[in-house]
Amino acid sequence: MDIVLDKRERILAAAARLIVRNGLQCSMAAIAEEANVATGSLYNYFDSKEALVLGVYTRxxxxxxxxxxxxxxxxxxxxxxxxxxxxxxxxxxxxxxxxxxxxxxxxxxxxxxxxxxxxxxxxxxxxxxxxxxxxxxxxxxxxxxxxxxxxxxxxxxxxxxxxxxxxxxxxxxxxxxxxxxxxxxxxxx
CATH class of the missing domain: 1.10.357.10 (Tetracycline Repressor, domain 2)
Known part of the structure; x- marks a missing residue:
């Protein structure tokens, strides 16, 4: 499997889980921890929390x-x-x-x-x-x-x-x- 796609999908899945559990108050750091990636890695895929949330709904x-x-x-x-x-x-x-x-x-x-x-x-x-x-x-x-x-x-x-x-x-x-x-x-x- 493509590692980049895998990491992006893990981030989207983690963000979706945290939105469900905590609402939109979840932090980018919490999403990174849930996805088991560095917080900085999130920004390689999504330039903001808004972009990440849009990514969740796009998926x-x-x-x-x-x-x-x-x-x-x-x-x-x-x-x-x-x-x-x-x-x-x-x-x-x-x-x-x-x-x-x-x-x-x-x-x-x-x-x-x-x-x-x-x-x-x-x-x-x-x-x-x-x-x-x-x-x-x-x-x-x-x-x-x-x-x-x-x-x-x-x-x-x-x-x-x-x-x-x-x-x-x-x-x-x-x-x-x-x-x-x-x-x-x-x-x-």
Missing amino acids: VTELMTERLVTPPDPASGGEEPIRRYIENYIDFIWEDADRAVLFDYLDNNPLITLSDARTIFGAFVEHGIAMIETAQAAGLVRAGPATMITSFVRGSIRNTLKRRRMTETTLSAADRQLVADMCWAAIAA
Whole structure:
């Protein structure tokens, strides 16, 4: 494995863990210690704490894109890709509790501007919007701003699973399907 990439990934993983544990108050020195690198090494990869936090969210977006963004399939109806997206998003959020907490911090993160968020999450968000608009054009999804509908679905999933994690350590197949069905029912035309 490339040592540079390995060190950068260790730094990002350490920063993510500390943000989850301590919020944004974590220091660069604490992140370096958690990553088992010298504090000065952090600055070889990220010129500021803001850049490091952006790096953490950029990495999460890369993972989301790999898992959730699929090329359009004209043969499948507009409902199937959205249902698959919903189910994959449920799995993506459920499988890593720390990653889910990072999204909570994103909403209240003063280090990430709206412009930064658009840059980081833009392609992912645009994919969701395009799916909704295609389904709306086919009469499958209710009318309304596609941005609001996709945000509703993702937010509903994150909040539902957040509450679920407080009381349960597993998500049964039946409960997973219930969440997916509720999301679809909320947006279906």
